[in-house]
Structures are given as structure tokens and as C-alpha cells.
Amino acid sequence: MSTPELVRTRAIESTLATNKLIRNTYTLLSMTLLFSALTAGVSVWLRMPPMTYLLGLGGAFLLIWLVLPRTANSASGLGVVFAITGLLGFSLGPLLSVYLSLANGPQIVGMAFAGTGVIFLGLSGYALTTRKDFSFMGGFLITGFLVVLMAALANIFLQIPALALAISAAVIFIMSGFILYDTSRMVHDRGETNYLLATISIYLSIFNIFVHLLHILGVMGGDD
Amino acid sequence: MELWMKIGSAILLVIMLIVIFPRARQMIAESPKGSAKEWLSALIPLALVAAFVVLLVMMV
Numbered sequence: 001m002s003t004p005e006l007v008r009t010r011a012i013e014s015t016l017a018t019n020k021l022i023r024n025t026y027t028l029l030s031m032t033l034l035f036s037a038l039t040a041g042v043s044v045w046l047r048m049p050p051m052t053y054l055l056g057l058g059g060a061f062l063l064i065w066l067v068l069p070r071t072a073n074s075a076s077g078l079g080v081v082f083a084i085t086g087l088l089g090f091s092l093g094p095l096l097s098v099y100l101s102l103a104n105g106p107q108i109v110g111m112a113f114a115g116t117g118v119i120f121l122g123l124s125g126y127a128l129t130t131r132k133d134f135s136f137m138g139g140f141l142i143t144g145f146l147v148v149l150m151a152a153l154a155n156i157f158l159q160i161p162a163l164a165l166a167i168s169a170a171v172i173f174i175m176s177g178f179i180l181y182d183t184s185r186m187v188h189d190r191g192e193t194n195y196l197l198a199t200i201s202i203y204l205s206i207f208n209i210f211v212h213l214l215h216i217l218g219v220m221g222g223d224d
Numbered sequence: 225m226e227l228w229m230k231i232g233s234a235i236l237l238v239i240m241l242i243v244i245f246p247r248a249r250q251m252i253a254e255s256p257k258g259s260a261k262e263w264l265s266a267l268i269p270l271a272l273v274a275a276f277v278v279l280l281v282m283m284v
Contacts, residue, residue: 054232061236065243108284115280119273126269134266136258142248146241153237156230169277176273180266216277221284 014189022128022186024195025202028081032203035082036089043093044100056091060084064200077196084200088207095211099218108221112214119213120206123176127183134177134184141177148174165219168212175205175212 043052063084071077099105127134148170155163182201258266 050226050229051232054229054236058232058236061240104284111280111284115276119276123269123273130265132262132265134262136256136262137266139252139255142244142251146244146248149237149241149244153234153241156234156237169274172277173270173274176270177266180269213277213280217280217284220281 017193018187018189021193021195021198025186025198028078028195028199029202032081032085032199033206036085036092036203036207039086039089040092040096043090044096046093047097048090048093050094053091053094056087060087060091063087068196068200072194072196081196081199085203088203092211095214099214102218104221108217109214112210112217115213115217116206116210119172119176119209120179120202123179124183124202127180128187131187132184133188134180135188137177137181141174141181144170144174144177161219165216168215171212172209172216175208178205 063080068077068080068084071080096109099109102108148167151163151167151170155167179202182198182205186198
């Protein structure tokens with residue numbers, strides 16, 4: 001095979017691999033989102049106590065940090081991904097119960113759900129169709145995320161409502177940026193070749209956007 | 225928020241900061257610099273997201 005043919009063959013193989021990664025990621029993402037919604041519904045139905053949110057988040061992050069890296073390249077990784085998303089969905093139960101108890105609660109939850117979907121589909125579609133490289137955003141986004149985490153830590157004790165709203169707005173902005181960043185990494189083959197890890201990255205962005213959009217809509221539109 | 229929830233949340237956030245910080249340093253060091261045009265192409269959709277959230281708030 002001559003050099004131009006070899007280059008062309010490798011380019012085709014790379015494109016096929018990228019398309020397969022994108023297809024597998026979005027297929028798994030849709031399944032995990034459905035599973036997460038199911039576990040959230042179960043949690044609401046069981047009327048789980050507020051502690052569930054903290055324990056669910058803690059458990060999910062333990063799985064993400066300690067278990068998933070070790071299993072991402074094996075069949076058990078799929079089970080771990082569903083365990084993570086199931087736990088995170090289950091942890092939403094107490095939160096959803098609080099918002100659903102508001103006078104316009106179902107409307108708020110529905111709008112947060114639909115709004116999250118529109119944001120994700122819009123940003124993903126933009127990144128996939130324009131094929132722009134958003135890898136330059138990585139440093140900015142992670143720095144912003146660290147600042148938000150520190151602000152959230154401070155606000156646990158300061159309990160300033162305006163700061164809580166600002167944190168939620170910042171999280172939505174940063175997570176939207178991460179959707180562009182993660183999608184771009186898949187498209188441009190920038191180090192993300194594992195669809196399990198790619199799925200979890202995008203899932204966490206969607207999860208955070210939903211939770212914080214729910215908070216903003218609940219505060220601004222709730223019956224106080 | 226009850227005290228134990230505050231303490232638990234604070235512990236979780238501190239652990240997250242500790243775990244994420246080394247990865248963040250690596251990402252900051254490895255991130256390529258974006259041109260003004262590239263930043264604009266990223267900030268426009270994010271500005272649209274912000275406008276969309278404002279629209280949702282007005283609709284509730």
C-alpha cells in the first residue's frame with residue numbers, strides 16, 4: 001500500500017472509531033438517563049429522607065473515583081456506570097419531593113427537565129455539527145468549577161440566598177461549557193476513547209445542570 | 225439545613241476539592257490557548273444558554 005493510501009486508510013479508520021465512540025456514548029447516555037429517571041421516581045415514591053441526597057452523591061462519587069477507573073476497560077464497567085447513574089438518580093428523590101410539594105412544583109420540575117434537555121441537545125448538536133475544537137476551554141472550566149466548589153463550601157455555613165443563586169447560575173454555565181468540551185474531545189480524538197468515561201462525564205454535566213436549574217426555577221418561581 | 229447535613233455536605237465538598245485539584249492542575253497546564261475567535265465561538269452558545277435560562281425563569 002502506498003503512503004497516500006495508507007494515510008487515507010488510517011484517516012478512515014480514525015473516523016470510524018470516532019463515530020463508533022460517539023454512537024456508543026450517546027446510546028449509553030440515553031439508557032443511563034432513563035435508568036436514572038426510574039430510580040429518581042422510585043426514590044420519590046418511597047419518600048426517602050433528605051440524607052439520601054448526601055449518601056447517594058457520596059456513594060456515586062466513590063464509585064467514580066475508586067471503582068470506575070479500574071473497570072472502565074472491562075465488561076463490569078457497564079454495571080458500574082449504571083450503578084453510578086442509578087445512585088445519582090435515587091439521590092434526587094428527596095430534592096424532587098421538596099419541589100413537587102410546591103404549588104407549581106410539577107411545572108417547575110417539568111420545566112427544569114425540559115430545559116436541561118434543550119440545553120444538552122443544543123450544545124451537543126452545536127459541537128457535533130460545527131466540529132469546532134473546544135479543548136482550549138479545559139483550564140478555564142476546571143478553574144471555574146474549583147471556584148464554584150469553594151463558594152458552595154463557604155455558603156453551606158454563610159447561607160446567603162443570593163450567593164446560592166449565583167452558584168447555581170455559575171454551575172449551569174460551567175457544565176454547559178463542559179458539554180461542549182467533552183463532546184469536542186470525542187469528535188477530535190483528544191484523549192477520550194472510552195465510551196464509559198465519556199458517558200459519565202456528559203451525564204454529570206447534565207445532572208448538575210438539572211439540579212441547579214431546578215434550584216433557580218424553584219427560587220424564582222416558587223410560592224414563598 | 226440541619227447541622228449534620230451541613231457537615232456532611234462540607235466534608236463531601238472538601239474531599240471533591242482534594243481529589244479534583246491535581247487533575248485540575250494537569251488540565252490547566254495542558255490546555256492549549258484559544259484564539260479570540262475560538263473563545264467567541266464558545267461564548268455565543270453559552271450566552272444563548274444563559275438567555276434560555278432567563279426565559280425559563282420568566283415562564284415559571
